[in-house]
Amino acid sequence: MKYIKIAATAAAIALAATACGGDKKDDAGGGGKDPAQLKVWMMGDGTPEQTKFLDGVETEFKQKHPSTDVQIKYVPWAQVATTFQKAAAGGQGPDVTELGNTDVQSHIEQGSLADISDEFKGWADGKTLNKTALGNDTADGKTYAVPWYGGVRGVWYRTDWFQELGIQQPKTWADLTAAAKKVQDSKKVPGIGIPSDQTNALLSFIWGNGGEVAVSDGSDGWKGQLDQPPAIEAVKYYAGLVSTEKVAPEKYIGKDELQGPQRDFALGKLGMYIDGSWALKEMTKVSKKNADKWAVFPIPGKTGGSAPVMAGGSDIAVWNDSKAKGAAFDYITVLNNAKNAKAWADYSGFSSMRSDVKFSDPKLEIFTSIAGNTKFPPISSGWGEFEQAKKVLPNAVKAIMQGKSAEEEMKKANEQANTLLNP
Amino acid sequence: MLDTAPAVRKAPGRKSSGRARPRRRPRLGPYLLIAPTVLVIAVLMFWPMIQIGIMSFQKVGNRQLRGEPAESVGTENFDKILNDPFFWQTLRHTVLFAVVAVSLTLVVGTLVGLLLHRLGKRMSGFVAGGVMVAWATPPVTAAIIFSWLFGTTGGLVNWCLDLLPDFLVGGGWSDYNWFATPLSTYTVLTVCVVWQACPFVAVSVLAGLKSVPGELYEAARVDGSGPWRTFWSLTYPMLKPIFLVLVVMSIIWDFKVFTQLFIMSGMANRDSFNLSLYGYSEAFGSLNPKLGMGSAIALVLTIILLIVTALYVRVMVRQGETK
Numbered sequence: 001m002k003y004i005k006i007a008a009t010a011a012a013i014a015l016a017a018t019a020c021g022g023d024k025k026d027d028a029g030g031g032g033k034d035p036a037q038l039k040v041w042m043m044g045d046g047t048p049e050q051t052k053f054l055d056g057v058e059t060e061f062k063q064k065h066p067s068t069d070v071q072i073k074y075v076p077w078a079q080v081a082t083t084f085q086k087a088a089a090g091g092q093g094p095d096v097t098e099l100g101n102t103d104v105q106s107h108i109e110q111g112s113l114a115d116i117s118d119e120f121k122g123w124a125d126g127k128t129l130n131k132t133a134l135g136n137d138t139a140d141g142k143t144y145a146v147p148w149y150g151g152v153r154g155v156w157y158r159t160d161w162f163q164e165l166g167i168q169q170p171k172t173w174a175d176l177t178a179a180a181k182k183v184q185d186s187k188k189v190p191g192i193g194i195p196s197d198q199t200n201a202l203l204s205f206i207w208g209n210g211g212e213v214a215v216s217d218g219s220d221g222w223k224g225q226l227d228q229p230p231a232i233e234a235v236k237y238y239a240g241l242v243s244t245e246k247v248a249p250e251k252y253i254g255k256d257e258l259q260g261p262q263r264d265f266a267l268g269k270l271g272m273y274i275d276g277s278w279a280l281k282e283m284t285k286v287s288k289k290n291a292d293k294w295a296v297f298p299i300p301g302k303t304g305g306s307a308p309v310m311a312g313g314s315d316i317a318v319w320n321d322s323k324a325k326g327a328a329f330d331y332i333t334v335l336n337n338a339k340n341a342k343a344w345a346d347y348s349g350f351s352s353m354r355s356d357v358k359f360s361d362p363k364l365e366i367f368t369s370i371a372g373n374t375k376f377p378p379i380s381s382g383w384g385e386f387e388q389a390k391k392v393l394p395n396a397v398k399a400i401m402q403g404k405s406a407e408e409e410m411k412k413a414n415e416q417a418n419t420l421l422n423p
Numbered sequence: 424m425l426d427t428a429p430a431v432r433k434a435p436g437r438k439s440s441g442r443a444r445p446r447r448r449p450r451l452g453p454y455l456l457i458a459p460t461v462l463v464i465a466v467l468m469f470w471p472m473i474q475i476g477i478m479s480f481q482k483v484g485n486r487q488l489r490g491e492p493a494e495s496v497g498t499e500n501f502d503k504i505l506n507d508p509f510f511w512q513t514l515r516h517t518v519l520f521a522v523v524a525v526s527l528t529l530v531v532g533t534l535v536g537l538l539l540h541r542l543g544k545r546m547s548g549f550v551a552g553g554v555m556v557a558w559a560t561p562p563v564t565a566a567i568i569f570s571w572l573f574g575t576t577g578g579l580v581n582w583c584l585d586l587l588p589d590f591l592v593g594g595g596w597s598d599y600n601w602f603a604t605p606l607s608t609y610t611v612l613t614v615c616v617v618w619q620a621c622p623f624v625a626v627s628v629l630a631g632l633k634s635v636p637g638e639l640y641e642a643a644r645v646d647g648s649g650p651w652r653t654f655w656s657l658t659y660p661m662l663k664p665i666f667l668v669l670v671v672m673s674i675i676w677d678f679k680v681f682t683q684l685f686i687m688s689g690m691a692n693r694d695s696f697n698l699s700l701y702g703y704s705e706a707f708g709s710l711n712p713k714l715g716m717g718s719a720i721a722l723v724l725t726i727i728l729l730i731v732t733a734l735y736v737r738v739m740v741r742q743g744e745t746k
Contacts, residue, residue, distance in 0.1 A: 080710075081707060081708070081709055081710050081712075082707055084710060085485065085488060085707070085710075085712055088485050088488045088489050089488040089489070103710050106709070106710040106711055107710065110484075110485040110486055110489070110710075110711075111486065111489065112485070112489070190598075196691065197691035249598050250598070250600050250603060251575040251598045251599070251600040251603075252600075253600055253603040254600070254602050254603050254688065254689075254691055254692045255602075255691070256691065260575060260576065263576060264576050267576065269576060381711065382711070384709040384710045384711050385708070385709045385711045385713075387709075388690075388708055388709035388710070389690075389704050389705065389708025389709035389711070389713075390693075390704070390708070391690055391691050391693065394691045395691070395692075395693045395694070398603075398691070398692070398694070399694070402603070402604070423711065
């Protein structure tokens with residue numbers, strides 16, 4: 001009976017979310033002088049340092065809007081989807097919000113973001129923003145968000161082990177396999193961590209082989225390319241590191257890079273794994289012992305050169321239901337001015353999306369050069385469902401790692417891409 | 424609950440004074456008393472259920488959540504899921520898991536109950552306290568603990584299995600991935616769910632055992648009946664009503680297992696999905712919710728559970744009749 005009640009409560013909450021959708025107020029006006037309150041949503045768990053940084057931003061913001069009180073709310077990444085659903089349904093949304101960049105198109109399609117094209121044109125700093133990232137924030141020629149920070153991934157490795165075993169920085173796929181094998185044989189730890197649920201890494205291998213997830217030919221929508229030879233070959237190589245080469249352990253099947261590889265690498269129980277600059281902060285929390293021997297090289301392409309990497313990161317947008325759109329955009333301009341962008345990059349380990357803000361930490365320099373070669377997954381509102389709800393690629397990779405035919409799994413994944421990416 | 428029926432019958436009998444029975448007035452009281460409960464249940468449960476019923480025939484996404492009218496799609500949602508082999512796979516997982524988990528819960532729970540009955544006062548209190556901890560542990564906590572126990576780096580289970588001699592359990596356990604295949608995932612899930620559910624069965628059985636007169640057992644012993652025979656010929660028939668209720672309730676609980684599986688294997692392992700997880704991934708999995716599809720899946724699960732509940736109510740009513 002207890003369970004039934006819990007279920008009933010849960011259902012009621014879900015219902016509340018649906019039922020309240022009706023009473024939407026029309027507020028096209030907005031842009032009042034000084035709103036009493038500005039609600040800002042930041043993604044992630046939040047830290048004292050981040051709060052301190054945002055306090056500084058607020059002080060600066062108040063020079064222009066002295067009577068506005070800025071309220072920060074941290075939304076943990078795991079709850080992002082449900083929190084935004086409730087915001088859309090209940091009208092209790094933010095004024096300014098951070099967004100994962102792969103979610104921006106979904107938000108635009110759902111009409112939850114305000115059109116800020118005019119404000120953006122009047123913002124001088126807007127010209128410094130990364131053009132590729134900005135492209136992800138526009139639809140039909142209108143701007144709905146601005147890029148804030150970005151992160152790219154590389155291969156973390158141990159300098160001491162590479163030196164001792166005489167391994168050169170891997171430049172090709174074959175080099176990478178050989179390096180992993182060498183580490184595995186002499187250090188008695190798995191050579192490289194290849195989780196099945198790490199699409200961002202997989203994409204680098206597909207792109208590094210000249211493949212694509214899907215291509216858009218303008219009017220016809222997205223056409224899946226996953227059943228094409230370059231993509232199949234890349235997935236075969238990626239999954240093969242586990243199933244045929246056996247330089248990556250089976251224990252990461254069904255996991256992502258945070259559910260094992262990161263911790264194991266920090267503990268010295270894994271030779272290499274793929275992650276971003278922000279991982280350094282997390283890994284030193286696990287163990288500081290070998291921290292000075294950790295370093296990064298770019299994910300290699302099949303026959304040489306660095307593979308393009310997925311530009312992960314966050315953007316900032318004005319929520320469509322906001323009653324203070326003007327002040328909301330002013331907040332964005334303060335948050336992302338040169339001074340604050342620099343402070344944020346230095347704290348977070350993420351690179352700024354402004355071309356005039358550079359990384360100062362020499363250890364993270366390599367990421368600046370990796371970031372010179374980024375790509376986006378298909379800019380479609382269906383990507384959310386393809387990657388988050390259905391997890392099409394992670395499940396295909398898992399099946400291939402467990403011995404299913406790569407051709408068949410990728411054919412199925414491609415059919416999914418054809419339907420889901422054209423919602 | 425079992426006494427209400429006779430009590431109601433007695434009251435009008437005493438009051439009747441030859442004339443037509445004053446039906447209305449005494450009948451109103453019970454309804455008034457039950458009204459608040461019904462109201463709360465109606466708001467919290469029936470209304471959402473009706474909504475789910477309606478939504479399962481509609482296309483409901485974020486745009487609809489924001490106030491746009493939902494478009495009716497007829498039985499499209501149901502056509503989609505019923506023609507999807509993946510739906511049948513999750514249904515199979517759900518049913519198989521329920522069968523195994525319910526049987527194990529009852530067997531283990533009954534054994535613990537019998538043990539509790541036999542133990543001395545102090546030891547019985549100790550064991551009962553121990554099993555109640557499992558019952559009191561929130562599912563989220565239990566799931567996290569179990570995913571740590573069965574984890575790869577630093578997992579206690581793999582460490583123990585690795586220490587055991589290879590001819591007993593085989594080698595290579597230190598990196599064994601319990602959550603890679605459905606079978607091993609469900610093994611861990613079953614252990615976790617049974618561990619949490621068996622205390623309730625144990626305590627219910629214990630309560631039943633306490634009500635069985637001791638002379639019966641004495642007589643059985645005098646007649647030379649062993650423990651096996653005593654259980655099946657004496658304990659089981661005496662506690663049959665309790666077992667029936669326990670079975671039905673366990674089925675209801677185990678059909679709906681979500682939290683533990685969600686935490687242990689998550690969204691990246693679709694091959695291990697059950698119905699609840701499938702419904703969740705459709706409805707809430709991404710920023711493009713498909714609440715209509717999710718509702719349709721939830722409705723199927725609800726109908727299955729309603730059938731089981733109907734069975735449960737029948738059992739309850741039957742019990743009321745026999746007593």
